Structures are given as C-alpha cells and as structure tokens.
Amino acid sequence: MYTPAITGTGVYTPDQIVTNDELVAAFNAHAEKFNARHADAIAAGEIEAKQPSSTEFIVSASGIHQRYVLDKTGVLDPEVMHPHLPERGNDEPSLMAEMALDACAKALERAGRRAEEVDLVICAASNHERPYPAIAVEIQQLLGAGGFAFDMNVACSSATFGMQAAADMIRTGSVRRALVVNPEICSGHLEWRDRDCHFIFGDVCTAAVLERADEAKGAHFVIRSTRCATQFSNNIRNNNGFLRRTREGHMADRRDMLFVQEGRKVFKEVLPLVSRHIAEHMADEGIEAAELKRLWLHQANKAMNDFIGRKVMGRVPEAHEQPNILQDYANTSSAGSIIAFSKYSDDMAPGDTGLICSFGAGYSVGSVLVERAG
Template sequence: MSLEAEFGIASARKALDHAGVEPSDIDLVICSASHHQRPYPAIAIEMQQAMGTKGAGFDMGLGCSSAAAALHIAVNLVRAGAHRRVLVTTPEIITGHLNFRDRQTHFIFGDASVSMVVEGLAQGDKRPGRFEVLDTRTWTQMSNNIRTNLGYYTRTAQDDPYMINLEGNLIKQVGNKVFKEVTVAGHQFIVEFLAEHGLTPQAIRRFWLHQANARMNAMILKLSFGHEVGHDRAPMVLERLGNTAGAGAVVALAENHADMNAGDYGLLCAFGAGYSIGGALLRML
C-alpha cells in the first residue's frame, strides 16, 4: 500500500466512525491534497479497494485549499443527486517535497491527514452535533509566489533525463508578497461570501482558517471585524502542528467545535498556492 493511501485511510476510518457509517455506505472517495505520491492509479482508488467503499474514487488538488475545494465538489455532487455519501480525505505528506536547505520554507511545514463524510440531509432530519453545509465557494487567481516545478516533465529540461536535479524544483515561496496579497484576497472573500447569505463576520461563532501564518489570520480577521479577534473565535493549531497545507483548517475545526450550540454558524476557509481560496459556511444542527 502506498504511504499516502495508508495515511489517508487512518483519518478516513476515524471520520467513518464519527459519522456512524460503514465503508460500504460510501459511493465516492475524493483524495484531495497539495502533493500526491503519484498520478495514477489514483490514491483514492487504492483507498477504495483497501476500505471496501462502493462506486468510484478520484484524486484532485488545489494547493492548501485542497480540502475545502474537495468539500465544495462533494457537497454539490450530493446536492445534485450524483452521489449519496462522499468521503473527502486530505492526506498531506509535505515533508517529502521540502528543500531542507531553504530557510524560507523547510521549518514551516508538517504532515497531517484529515477526512470528512458528506451526505444528504432529509427534511426534518435531526443530527445533533453535526454540521449542515449551507454553501461552499472557491476562488483562484494565478500567482507564482508559491510554486513547485517538480513534475513528470521536469527531466525533459535536464541534460540527463534519468537524473532529476531537485535544486529549484521543490517548494518555493515569496513570503512577503504572499502575506500581503493573500491577506487582502482572504478578507475580501470572507466578507463577500458571508454577505451573499445576509451575514456579517460578527454573526459567525467560529472561524477555522488556514493554519499557515498566525499574523496573516489575525490581519484577515481584523480587516473583516474592524478589531482584533481572539483564539476562541478563530482557533489556531499552527504552533503545535506547523503548516499542514490543506489539512490544517479541518484539524482546527475537529478540535474546536464541541462547545458550539445548535444554530451557531461556522466558516471553514483555507487559502494558499494558486492563489486559491476555498470556503464552506456551516451551521451546527
């Protein structure tokens, strides 16, 4: 079994147990991560076989917005009636793609795996402690400020096609530009997304934001609220786990939602390479 599939299955089994469903109840597996171990066969299909899920599976990625983007797809597939119950898994193994000589990136990242189960909610159905997904959204804008050049054509640009020089081909980022540009984009995304539903940031009980930069999150929320926001409103797990790419915001949600009351709103929002942003407006049932 591949390392990524094994890592994904570890969190997938926890998600299935939490949802109270069996693998055979799942009819689609989406494996969405910023870095995949291989292009094919899909990691999701390997997970499907190992766990015994039904239907199909496919891989996708959208940088650090991978989990949120997959949730966006899963929710809309269920709403459209194309699938009944979808397993979204984001196994982020970033350490395998780091240049440990690059002080801009190597110490920032960590590895984590998260999974979510998305299913339809019948009229009047009661699911205390679960979240209703009210809406999802994605946004992208081309930027090279977070970039990797390692791929299956990398060797074609080198003298020896059987030896890949990793120098210059691993993760690179221009941190100061990313901070400025993503802060502005993140703030605008949050305010506009909530406004579409007649909500302001003040109406949201909890924000689970991308776990990459505490200062960036604080600035995005300060711009959105007009004042500083504390840990209870926007919890961080960054200091313990590092930047776990697409997994971080979901970890923050998993560890910081049990105290929410029925009817409370929450916003899952991740941002990263692309640039990309993915968001989900949730309500506690």
C-alpha cells in the same frame, strides 16, 4: 435538491515530533558544514554563506513551535536533511492511502457510518504519490467503499475545493455520502536546507464525511454554501511534485524542484484576496460579522491568520473564535483548516454559524459556510 452536511471528521497524526530546537540544531550544523565546504567560493563572493537559524526567528516568522513528520531521522541528519520515505512496491498500500485509512476510520466512526455506505471518495491534497492509478481509488478499495473516486490538487485549498465538489454532488443527488480525504506529506517537498522555509511544514492526514443532512445520525454541520476562487501566481511554486527527492537525493542545481515561496509578495497579495473572498461570501449569505461564531482558517502563518481574523470580524477575534493549531502541527497545507475544525467545533450550539477557509498556491481560496445542527 438535497442539503449537504459534514457529519464526521478524523485526523491522523504521525507519532514523530520535530521541535524547533531540534530543527535549528540540525540546520545550523548543516550550515556550518556548507560554509566550511565552500569557504573559498564564499570568500570570493561567488556564493553566499548560509546564515544560522534560531528558535526565536522561527516563532517570530510563523508562530510554529513544533511539527509532526513521518520520518525525523533524515530531516535531522545534517548530511541528509530530508525524510527517509522508501518507495513502496506495487503490491503494497501507498503511504498516502495508509495515512488515509486511519483518518477515514475516525471520521466514519464519528458519523456513525460504515465504509460500504460511502459512494464517493475524493483524495484532495497538495502533492500526490503517483499520477495514476488515483490514490483515491486505492483508498476506496482498501476501505471497501462503493461508487467512484478521484484525486484533486488545488494545493493548500484542496480540502475546501474537495468539499465543494462533494457538496455539489450531494445537492444534486448524484451521490449520497462522500469522504473527502487530505493526506499531506509536506516534509517530502520542503527544502529543509533553506533557512527561509525549513520550519514551515509538517505531515498529517484529515478526512471528512459529507452526506445528506436529513440522513445524519447525530449532531452535524449543515453546509449552507461553498465558494471557491483562483488567480494565477508563481509566488508559491513546486516544479517537481512529490517524493522524488527523498528517493534520488537532492537536486542541488534546481532549487525550484521543491517548495519555493516569495513570502513577502504572498503576504501582500493573498491577505486582501482572502479577506475580500470571505467578506463577499458572508454578505451574499446575509451573515453579519457579529453572527460568525467560529473561523477555521488555513494554518500557514499566525500573522496572516490574525490579519484575516481582524478584517473579517472587524475586531481582534477571541482565541476560541479563531482557533490555531499551527503552533503544534505547523503548516499542513490543505489539512490545516480541517484539523482546526475537527478539534474546535464540538462546543458550538445548534444554530451557530462558522466558516472554514483555506488559501494558498494558485492562488486559490476556498470557503465553506456551515451551521451547527442537532
């Protein structure tokens, strides 16, 4: 049996930013147009008027201040309210694969590896651009990697579930080196016209190189253990999938064809599930709360992360112990905890222990317990 390790990470960040103020202005303009267009029905009580949003509401509800997106022109157009992401031809690289190449190149550089040394690519993300051929196989081909590749979808836990799959294959010797890639185009499945969620998501892509610890070329994180769990719930759901809405227009009669969330139920049910999952994982590995130097949590909501951090550590964590990137990136689904890990891990000393954890629709929870080495 071999010991798996994370030897490099990379983050692709789009160059377009949507601030809360910009988003609120667009949403409120849309709401005014909607209310004027349906004034008679609203007066008759047949439909509800849309209430305005505000920057204060967004920050209070989520902790988010801005988000990166692939296209802001459509998102900020009150008559459109979704990104313009034109369909690509079969002879062009897919959008997800294009994002992945950037993140993978950065991860490989940090690991000191070449793409041809990789023998497994897992594209783990909330939504995929097409059912087949797998995006992962396309990424493998574009990179010039060897071995095999496959797609995985466990919603916001896709990255940690992908890491467990790769780590298990490295342990058994079936692969030597893997890329776990998380291209998240969350703007494509968000309902930007819904006040309760129009601020939640952003776009990004992360990548991580996993390989045998004894072959690592520099400082790395040994994966001590991984743990995954699922529990069915309809409280976070998307009945359509990926980018269809951005190409065919809104499906106004089917709100459930985009991201839908029962926020209060999610908060009530997911928090104890995640807190218990982490506590049991640490207990089984003999890790006391005082020994945990860093907690890289899924970046969905600041209040949720603050609650989990207190439960896990038995106190309010210091900012460096539980880093947040939510204020800058918003919720980037499975990529969030990997962004936090990539940006806030270099300062850890050999022997320091940390835990990467993601959670979301499913419900799903995935945790990766790591120790700094080298």
